[in-house]
Amino acid sequence: MNQHSRRISQLKAKAVLLVMTLLAMPAVYADKLQSLYKDEVAAGIEEIFVFRTSRTQHTSGQTSECAAAPFSSANEDFYELWSIQVQAADGRVVNTHLRKVGGFTACLGQLTRGQPLQMYATGTVAQIPWVGVGECLVLMSQPPIRTGIAFTCHLNLSGLPDRYSGGILTSSTLAPFLGKDQPPTAHIPGYLSTSVVTVRLWKKPVTTE
DSSP states (O other), rough: OOOHHHHHHHHHHHHHHHHHHHHHHHHOOOOOOOOHHHHHHHOOSSSEEEEEEEEEEEEESOOOGGSSSSSSOOOOEEEEEEEEEEOOOOOOOSSSOOOOEEEEEEEEEOOTTSSSSEEEEEEEETEEEEEEEEEEEEEOOOSEEEEEEEEEEEEEEEETTTEEEEEEEEEEEEEEOOTTTTTOOOOOTTTSSSSEEEEEEEEOOOOOO
């Protein structure tokens, strides 16, 4: 084999090696991502809870439980919190009432068209106490019914155990309208009443002396 032929063979070998490397990169990158995904919650820096709420009590007007709210409360509700189950294949919720994981009292301001609904809440999830202050917004998208209203709530969390620096609560809510003859536990047939909630809690950084 002359020098020119050897040069061609070397270039071909390098080209094959480059192609093999490029083909292997997506798999290596995917494996790295999978490892990162596992570490997201395994690291224990952030704790995430997802659950549904079920309203069990409702009181109109100001109450002693809501005296600490930073606004004039118009309604007080109590909600039980229940764990849920989703299908791993597509993320669809298949069981909305597995196990009770906490509860909270919600103090709500007066609902005014075009204005956010103020909310103050105190409760626990997984035996972790918290206090939330924020607001709820009525959504433009509404279900094809006249017996409930869809909105979302966002709360900043405080009053947490010392190991946490803070947290947030967000909800996807469909609340039944309560008539005079309806109990607080009223449901809309075929719909989850009232909310699917996500709580994200952040732990303080570990410091070494």
